[in-house]
Structures are given as C-alpha cells and as structure tokens.
Amino acid sequence: MDISTKTATAPPPPPATTEKKRATSGATRPGDRIFLGLSRGSGIVLLVIMAAIAAFLTYRAALALSDNTGNFLTTFEWDATAVPPKFGIAVLAFGTVVSSIIALVIAVPVAVGIALFISHYAPRKLASPIAYVIDLLAAVPSIVYGLWGAIVVAPNLTGLYSWLDTTLGWTGVFEYQGGAPRSLMTVGILLAIMILPIITNVSREVFLQAPKMHEEAALALGATRWEVIRMSVLPFGRSGIISASMLGLGRALGETIAVATVLSPNFLIGASLLDPGGGTFAQNIASKFNEASEYGRDALIASGLVLFLITLLVNGAARMIIARRKEYSGANA
Amino acid sequence: MSTTTPTAPAARAATPDTLRAARLPRWANPLLALGSVAAAVGIGLGAGLHSRVQWGLIAALLFVVGAYVLASVVEGKRQAKDRFATSMVWVTFLLAVIPLASLIWETVERGSKVFSPYFLSHSMGVVADKDPGGGINHAIVGTLQQVALASLIAVPIGLLTAIYLVEYGRGKLAKAVTFFVDVMTGIPSIVAGLFVLSFWILILGFDFSGWAGAMALSILMMPVVVRSTEEMLKLVPNELREASLALGVPKWRTILKVVLPTAIGGITTGVMLAVARIAGETAPVLLLVWVNPFINNNPFEGAQGSLPLYIYQQYAAGSEASYDRAWAAALTLIGFIMILNLAARGIARWKAPKSGR
Amino acid sequence: MAKRIDVSGLSAYYGSHKAIDDISMTVEPRSVTAFIGPSGCGKSTFLRTLNRMHEVTPGGRVEGKVLLDGDDLYASGIDPVNVRRTVGMVFQRPNPFPTMSIFDNVAAGLRLNGSYKKAELNEIVEKSLKGANLWNEVKDRLNKPGSGLSGGQQQRLCIARAIAVEPQVLLMDEPCSALDPISTLAIEDLIGELKERFTIVIVTHNMQQAARVSDRTAFFNLSAVGQPGKLVEIDETERIFSNPSVQATEDYISGRFG
Numbered sequence: 001m002d003i004s005t006k007t008a009t010a011p012p013p014p015p016a017t018t019e020k021k022r023a024t025s026g027a028t029r030p031g032d033r034i035f036l037g038l039s040r041g042s043g044i045v046l047l048v049i050m051a052a053i054a055a056f057l058t059y060r061a062a063l064a065l066s067d068n069t070g071n072f073l074t075t076f077e078w079d080a081t082a083v084p085p086k087f088g089i090a091v092l093a094f095g096t097v098v099s100s101i102i103a104l105v106i107a108v109p110v111a112v113g114i115a116l117f118i119s120h121y122a123p124r125k126l127a128s129p130i131a132y133v134i135d136l137l138a139a140v141p142s143i144v145y146g147l148w149g150a151i152v153v154a155p156n157l158t159g160l161y162s163w164l165d166t167t168l169g170w171t172g173v174f175e176y177q178g179g180a181p182r183s184l185m186t187v188g189i190l191l192a193i194m195i196l197p198i199i200t201n202v203s204r205e206v207f208l209q210a211p212k213m214h215e216e217a218a219l220a221l222g223a224t225r226w227e228v229i230r231m232s233v234l235p236f237g238r239s240g241i242i243s244a245s246m247l248g249l250g251r252a253l254g255e256t257i258a259v260a261t262v263l264s265p266n267f268l269i270g271a272s273l274l275d276p277g278g279g280t281f282a283q284n285i286a287s288k289f290n291e292a293s294e295y296g297r298d299a300l301i302a303s304g305l306v307l308f309l310i311t312l313l314v315n316g317a318a319r320m321i322i323a324r325r326k327e328y329s330g331a332n333a
Numbered sequence: 334m335s336t337t338t339p340t341a342p343a344a345r346a347a348t349p350d351t352l353r354a355a356r357l358p359r360w361a362n363p364l365l366a367l368g369s370v371a372a373a374v375g376i377g378l379g380a381g382l383h384s385r386v387q388w389g390l391i392a393a394l395l396f397v398v399g400a401y402v403l404a405s406v407v408e409g410k411r412q413a414k415d416r417f418a419t420s421m422v423w424v425t426f427l428l429a430v431i432p433l434a435s436l437i438w439e440t441v442e443r444g445s446k447v448f449s450p451y452f453l454s455h456s457m458g459v460v461a462d463k464d465p466g467g468g469i470n471h472a473i474v475g476t477l478q479q480v481a482l483a484s485l486i487a488v489p490i491g492l493l494t495a496i497y498l499v500e501y502g503r504g505k506l507a508k509a510v511t512f513f514v515d516v517m518t519g520i521p522s523i524v525a526g527l528f529v530l531s532f533w534i535l536i537l538g539f540d541f542s543g544w545a546g547a548m549a550l551s552i553l554m555m556p557v558v559v560r561s562t563e564e565m566l567k568l569v570p571n572e573l574r575e576a577s578l579a580l581g582v583p584k585w586r587t588i589l590k591v592v593l594p595t596a597i598g599g600i601t602t603g604v605m606l607a608v609a610r611i612a613g614e615t616a617p618v619l620l621l622v623w624v625n626p627f628i629n630n631n632p633f634e635g636a637q638g639s640l641p642l643y644i645y646q647q648y649a650a651g652s653e654a655s656y657d658r659a660w661a662a663a664l665t666l667i668g669f670i671m672i673l674n675l676a677a678r679g680i681a682r683w684k685a686p687k688s689g690r
Numbered sequence: 691m692a693k694r695i696d697v698s699g700l701s702a703y704y705g706s707h708k709a710i711d712d713i714s715m716t717v718e719p720r721s722v723t724a725f726i727g728p729s730g731c732g733k734s735t736f737l738r739t740l741n742r743m744h745e746v747t748p749g750g751r752v753e754g755k756v757l758l759d760g761d762d763l764y765a766s767g768i769d770p771v772n773v774r775r776t777v778g779m780v781f782q783r784p785n786p787f788p789t790m791s792i793f794d795n796v797a798a799g800l801r802l803n804g805s806y807k808k809a810e811l812n813e814i815v816e817k818s819l820k821g822a823n824l825w826n827e828v829k830d831r832l833n834k835p836g837s838g839l840s841g842g843q844q845q846r847l848c849i850a851r852a853i854a855v856e857p858q859v860l861l862m863d864e865p866c867s868a869l870d871p872i873s874t875l876a877i878e879d880l881i882g883e884l885k886e887r888f889t890i891v892i893v894t895h896n897m898q899q900a901a902r903v904s905d906r907t908a909f910f911n912l913s914a915v916g917q918p919g920k921l922v923e924i925d926e927t928e929r930i931f932s933n934p935s936v937q938a939t940e941d942y943i944s945g946r947f948g
Contacts, residue, residue: 035585036501042493043502043510046559049552050513053524056531113425121422124748130426137433139674141613143641144663147648148436151656156386163387193432200429213785217848219746221799221855222775224411226418231798235789247519254521256616257645282523286619297535304527308520315519319512352761352776354769411771411802 057305064298072302078267078284080299081292087299089306094269095184095278096307099259100252102188102273103195108245110192111199118200119207120229131204138197146261149190150182154262157181157189161274176274182264185273187280190262191255195248202247206240207233239321246318250311256282281307355407357416365403369395389431393424437667444664447657453665456638457626462650469662471628471638475543478632479622479639480612482547483554488604490551491558498559499566500588517556525552526617534621541623543632546639549617554607561603565596598684605677609670615641640666692719692889693759693776693858695740700754701918702732702739704747709735711918713754715908717859722881722890724900724927727910728942732919733893736910737861740891741777742770758858775803778857778888782864784844786836786851793832795847799855814854822850823880842873849880853888860884862892866899878903897943901931909939 065072067085075088114134118127158181165176214232223231265279265287279287285300292300373392400420405413452468460467494514498507529549533539569592577587593600623636624646640662647659695717702710710732717723725733738744739752742763756763763773786795796815800806806814815832819825824846828839836847845865852860862881866874881903884890894900900907908924923936934940 029583029585031585032583035588036497039493039497039501040506042490043497043506045490046494046510046517046555047513049555050517052532053520053528053552056528056536057524060531060535110425110428113422114429117422117426121419122426133430133433136671136674137429139609139670140433140436141615141641141666141670143613143615143644144436144440144667147644147659147663148439150648152435152439159387160390196429211785213781213783214787216743216746216779216781217785217787217851218798219743220741220774220779220781221802221851222771222773223802224415224771226415227411227802229418231787235787250519254519254523256521256523257619257641261645261648282521282616285523285527286616289620294535297530301527301531304524308524311519311521311524312516315516316512318519319515352758352763352768352772354767354772356767356769 053308057301057308060298061302061305064295064302067295068299076267076269078288078299080288080296085295085299089281089303091267091269092279092281092284092303093306095263096253096280096282098273098278099184099187099191099280100249102185103191103252104245104249106189106192107196107199107248108241111196111244111248112203112241114196114200115203115207116229116233118204119210120225120233131201134197134200137193138201142194142255142258143261145190145194146258149186149258149262153190154181154186157186161185164274172271173273175272180264180276181274182262182276183272183274184263184278187259187263188273190258191252194255194258195251198251199244199248202244203237203241206237206244210236239324243318243321246314246321250315250318253314254282254307254311255280256286259283260286354409354412356412357404357407361403362400365399366396369393369399393427397421397424440660440663440667443657443660444662446661448661448664452658452661456628457643458628460626462647462655463652465654465657467658469638469640469643469658469665471626472640472643472662473638473665474628474630475622475625475632475637476612476640478630479543479547479550479618479637480608482544482632483550483611484604484608486548486551487554487558487607491555491607492562492600494555495559495562495566496588498563500584500592514556514559517552518560520553521616522549522553522614523616523620525549526620528552529617530620540634541621541636542634543622543629543637545621546618546637547632549621550611550614553614553617554611557607557610558604561606562596562600565599565603566592568599569595598680601684602677602681605673605680609673609677612670612673613641613666615639615645618642619645640669692887694719695859695889695891696755696757696760697740698755698757700736700739700752700756702735702744702753703749703751705749708918710739710910711920713921715921715924717889717891718906719889720885720887721905722885722892722903723924724904724907725891725893725910726895726897726900726907726942727919727922728912729895730915730919731910731912733908733910734863735919737863737891737893740859740861741779742773743779745770775799775855776857777859777861778852778855779861780845780848780852780863780865783868784841784848786839786844786847788835788837790836791833792828792836792839792847795836796850796854798851803855815850818850818854819847821853821884822846823876823883824850840873842869842876845869845873845877846880849877849884853884857888859889859891862890864893864895867895874899897931901927907931909934909936909942911938911942 064080068087069084070077070086070088072088074090075086076090078087079085080087118130122130158178161176161181162178164174168174169176210233214236215228218228218231259280260283263279263283264276265283266277267279268277270277281303285304288296288300370392372395373388376391377388397417397420401413401417404416408416447465453473454470455468456471457467458471494510498511501507502510526549529545529552533545533548534541539545573591573595574587577591578584582590618639619642622639622642624642625636625638629635629637644659644662644666647655647662697716698714700710700713701708713736725737727733735744740756740763744750744752752764754764758776762768787798790798793815796818797811800811800814816825819828824843827843828847836844839847866877869877878899881890881892885905892903904927906924907927907930909922909930910919911922912919922938923930923934925934930939931943934943
C-alpha cells in the first residue's frame, strides 16, 4: 500500500494544494478528500456503534440496578416485576458457563478431528465437499437448530440419559428422573453442534498452514501419519486451536433462541445436568421479555450487559492470540 | 516394533533387519465397520435401546476399539496408535455429518406436510394458533423488508470501512477498527437487540417496528460485510492499482473504476452470505419487531411478522397444527438461506478474478 | 551397516504426468553418489522414490523396483515407515522441529521407536552430534530450541537427527543450496566422513560440489519441458567430469547448456 500512496502523489499536483499535502493520506483532490472522508467516517461509525452499545446498556442497567433489593451477582431469583424488585444472575451465570463448557468439551475434539480429516486424512477430492458440508452446518439458522433440538434430538436422548443415570447416577451430576430431557446437557450438546463449524474452520486453516517441510522431516525419520501430526502439525497449530475454541465459546455463551427453545427453564441451580432446569443469560432475556415491564426490561438489559462484557473478553482474547500467532509465524516463514 | 531385539544399548539403535511389517489386509476395515454396526444393532435391539443415537455411539465405540485391538495384535503398538487416530478422525467426521443429515431430513419430511402455495400466500390473521390452516405470507413480507433495510444500512458502511482498511488504513485508527470489527463479529445477537431496544424504544420512545429490528440486524451484518470485502480487496493485485495511478487517475476513481469492479464478484458473494446469516436471526426480532399475525407492509410503523420468529411462536404454541406450520416455515427459511448460499458460491466461481495464469 | 541400492525400470508420476522414465542404476555402499542435471529433470523426484517419500505428495505414484540389498522397497507387505527409518533423508532447507530443543530434535527419531533410558539417549545424541561435527558448538545449549542456530548449524542438526536412528542409506536433497560457502564447506567435509558408515546419495545443482564430494556421478536430463526426466549416464565421478561417454553430459558439464 505504501507504493500506491506514493504514486498517488506522483502526478504533479497543482501548486495551490501542495502545502496541504498530507504524507499519510495522499488525498489532495476534492474527490479524494470526500472519498477518504466517507470511508474513514464509516470506520469511525463502527467504533461509535461499539461504544454506544456499551454506553446505552450500561446506562439502562444502572437504572435497574439502583432499585434492585437483591445482590445482582448472588441472588437466586428473578423477580424484576415485583415491588420491590429483586433479581440476580447467579443461576444464569451458572447455566451459561455449564452449558458452554459442555459444548466445548464435546465440540473441540470433534472439530479438531474434522479439521485434521479435511487437512490431512481425506482423499483430496473429498476435502472440499466436506468443507462445504461444514459450511452448510454453519448456515442453518439457530431457530431451526432449536426446533430440531427440542422435537427430534431431546426425545432421542432419553435412552442415553437413563443409561448414564444407572451407571453414573451416584455422582449426582448424572442423575436423571425421566421425562423430556430439556436440560443443560441437551443444550450443551446442541450448542456443540452449532459451534462445530467455526472451530473446525479456524483449526483447518491453521493445520493447512503447517509447514510441509516439518511434516517431511518427521516422515523421513520413519514416523507414522499420526506421529507426523503429533510432531509437526499439532505443536504448530496449538495456539490456533485455542483461539478457535474461544471463538466457539463466544458463540455458545451468547446463543439465544436455540437455548430458549430447548431448555425448560427454572430459576434453580441443580446438581444434575440431565434433569430439566437452569437458565442462561440470553435464554432468560428471550423468555422473560414478553411479560416484562419497562423496569423488567432494564433488569434484563443489565444481565445482557454482563453477557456483552463476557463475550467481549472471550472474543478479544481469542483475536489477540490469533494476531500474536500471525506475527510469530510470519517471522518464521 | 516386533523386529528389533534389544540386546545391548548400542544395538537398540540399529534399524529393523527387515523392511517388512505385518499389515492388516485392506478388507479388514470395512469388515470391521460392518461388524460393529451389526453388533450395535444387535445390542440395541437386545437391550431394548430405543434411541438411534445410542446405536450409533455403540457402533462407533466398537469400531474404534476393534481397530485398535486388531492392529496392536497384528501390526504392533505404533501402527495401532496410528490406526486408532485414523479411525477417530473418521468417526468425528461422521459425527458431524449425522446431525446435518438428520436436521435436513426432518425439516424436509415434517415441513412438506403443510408446505403449499396456500401456505406461502396467506397470513395467520384469522387463524388461531391451535387450529390448522394459515400461512407465512406476513412473515415473509416482514423478513424480506427487515433484511433489505438492514442491508441498506450495513452494506455501504461495511464496504466503505473495508475500503478504508485496505486502501487507506494505517496507524492507530485502522488498527482499532480492525480489532473492533473482529470483536463485533462475536457480539451475541441478543445484545445487539438489547442495544437498539435501550436507545430506540426505551430512551427515544419509538414503537416496535420492522425498522427497529433492521437496525439491530445491520449491526450483526456490518462486521461480516467488512471482513469478506476486505479479503476480496486484498486479492486485487497491486499492479492494477499502480497501473491506473500511473496513468494519472486519482485514487478515488482508481478505487471505484478499477479496484471495486475487479473484486465485485467476491464482494457480492460476501454480501449474500451476510444476508443469509441475518435472515435467520430470531433474538433481535423478538425484542424489537414484536409479533403481528396480519400482513403489515410498512416496516416503519407497528409490529411486523418475521420468519424465524414465526417458527419460534408456532413451536411455543405447542399444538399439532402449529408444529406442522413451524416445520414448514423452517423448510421455507432453510430453503431461502440455502438458495442464497448456493447462488453466492455460484457467483464467486463465475466472477472469480482470473489471476495471471 | 551400509547397503547397496539396485534400481530397475523405475518411473514416477504426479497424477497423469510422468516425471521420470525408466531409470535403472546401482548405488554402491559406503560411497557418495551425486545426481546432477538441469532443473526439472527429475533428480529430486528420483531421490524421493528411494525412501518412498514420493508417494506422500498428492498424486505421487511409482512403477518399477528399488532393491535395498535385494529387498524390493515397493513389494507388497513392505512398510513405508520401516523404509524411511532405514533410508534417512536430509532436505534442501534445514527443517529442525521448531517447538523442540536441540536435544529433542536429535532424539525425535529414537523416541518414535521405543523407550530409551536417559543415559542411553544422552549417549546416542552426543554420538550423533559429534558425527555431524556439531557437538562442540551446541553442547552447552542442548535445551535451547533448534531454530536459534545458524542455517549451517541447523542443517548439521538435521543430519545428526537423521543419523541418530542409524539408517543404512542417507539421502541428501541439495543440502547446501540454502547455505553460505563456509557452512557448505563444513557440510561437504562432513559428507566425506559420513561415507565411511553410510551409503550416501546427494542431489546437487553445483557441479563443483559433485566433483568434490562424490565417488560416482549420475547425470539426468530431459528431452523437452514437460517430458519425463531420464538417466543419461552414471559413472565414476572423475570420468564423468573428464571424459564422459555421452555428448549431452559433456555439453552440460562444460556449460554449453542447462
């Protein structure tokens, strides 16, 4: 880009404008100035929107929090419409974190497997159709996942859950009383399917960038295919897998409608992951919104602000890791 | 390594005295796969397990374990590990295909029950949720208008931002924009909805409308448009820009007349994929557009219908007839998105910049 | 320890494109054989068929026989993993594993093939590094990453890694083309020492190098671009460079083409 800006000033500019010439932009003609202004303005609009989101959410959240009689972080209830209002996010935080962790635990190994399948195992002719299938998985709207999860998947899980109950029920975590399993576990499984594409695609990119010469070095030492991957591909791709997982985590934390469709919420923290109950930030907003008063909406906005901050942190961290990786691999390329 | 005999430390490093290694025959794997499926079906029927999910899991487990045991007996530990990794990788791939296949199959099968021209051309205005009949015309109108409005906001801003980042961007501002575009990609859709709710409806006091929903959707769409456009602009060779600039064409005209036309195929693809993404968003619509069973052709006033929200409502209504309508609407939505996706890819292939080869 | 290689009627393909055609030759044990020829003549491809690395490239496929002391590498029942362990390889660009220390790099091949006691491992790593003339330069920083070494040191580290598993044959694919003259000299000296223990095959673009290090030289050529490469002749290095039996060889060596 340096070259193009230098050449932009190359045609001899009229003397009148030279004094205004700016080294950074090279915009000297009115047309150039307007165009640069428009495009830079758009970039600024994006920043303003981000700032506005934070500002407006914080403002409305503050309105709600000032009247809250419960502790916002530790209260186990959501009575925002009661007088006086009492609400807290403890249950939501628990449900959001638990369902997202279940999703990650399931999705990351599977996604890494598929990414390896596409980059190193699949016959070359199969690789791009498979990548396309993964993209299709990403294109399905979350409401359709929700519908499918609630009507098709959940009933199919009862058998598995009963089995888990008989074998692992003594732990408490896998206790299951029967009935429609619209529980955090089911939500986690559904979220795992939904975040699979993004984790797969980011990891695949990284695996494909793994230097061929290190793979050949391992091969020439008499390594099997798996040993090649363990010696040269996985160490190279580790940070990529981490940031991919965090991007997936960000998605899982904020997923709304699929969770709202599948989960049968109650405002309790139960030990069992298999029995219905629990709630997440986003699901709670969607479910409670219809009957909420204006004050109730502010309370929901307060919980949304927490969700916003969490996803901001997770996504920001993921992007930092990717950016640092780029510098690292660029220096070594 | 069954061939190395560890006699003395020095000899340990010696190469195997033969290049041969016992290998499983080619037909071993398919046979094992068939056997595990058969065994899983047997176990499933015998133990009376109803769920196909369990059958599949049992089959996968049998296959992976079987491949490992067989290989470690015949081929040795290292080869067994390799086989284990290979079969695990295959299993993960199947694990991803099964949900997609099931989802599409169920949607098509259940959705085609009430899917008809009547369904597409009628609204829910005079039909109660528990009764059969009715359609999604109002929802289609709403979704199309909301998506169109969102695109009208997001596409120009997204395009210009991408142009700024690629053609002009240097320094702190560009870095900040790049970073926040990435972060914006990760904003949960419900948060975008809450934001518009807080300033448009709660603070400015406007009513629920398609326009409010469109604003939230545009926030979700912008980063996607920026990213894909950026990628495409970066693919335009610098020589083209320099050639045009060297002819004395001003930079802004170079961008408009040379750079953008070269990348237009890819940019269109990106925009269509972004449209496909927001067309299925429910959460912001739920907060901002409200529900309206009647056809409302004015997105700036009053509640509207919306396709994704319609699915949610019909599911929540919980009757046989409403489930049928939910599936049919899901079929319509998926169809719409898949067509957009395919068309986008078609354009990408058709308009791909012919690089110098 | 070192083995003889007999190649007969060997052709290699990339998909439907034939890269080398019908090559037969013998590589003597405990000697250095150099492959020379113009770019694209298939000498690197041929080298990679000698340890079954060619089939790793997508579409890569081989016809013909490669006998290692009488065992055909391409016979059914042969495990390519065992082949590659028996026939080691050093690449054009030094490629130590970037995430491993110097010690771990040398030990990488050994660790694949079973467990060693720490003392045993130390002994073999030291021996290999000494064998690669690198020990004195790195003995104080064995736990530092291998990527911190200079290009020439990295390449000798790769040689140490290859000889640590005690292969029968060592293949070298233009091992000095990415190195400066001094590092090149160090590697050439090393090759002279290594041929006491291994059968060495080296591909080189540099004819002086071939003349300096090799006992026998094979000249490869192709009749036209897009045509498969062929072996023109193989003979004692001295004869190839003084009085070759084929005119094309003389033209190439005297710089009249290529």
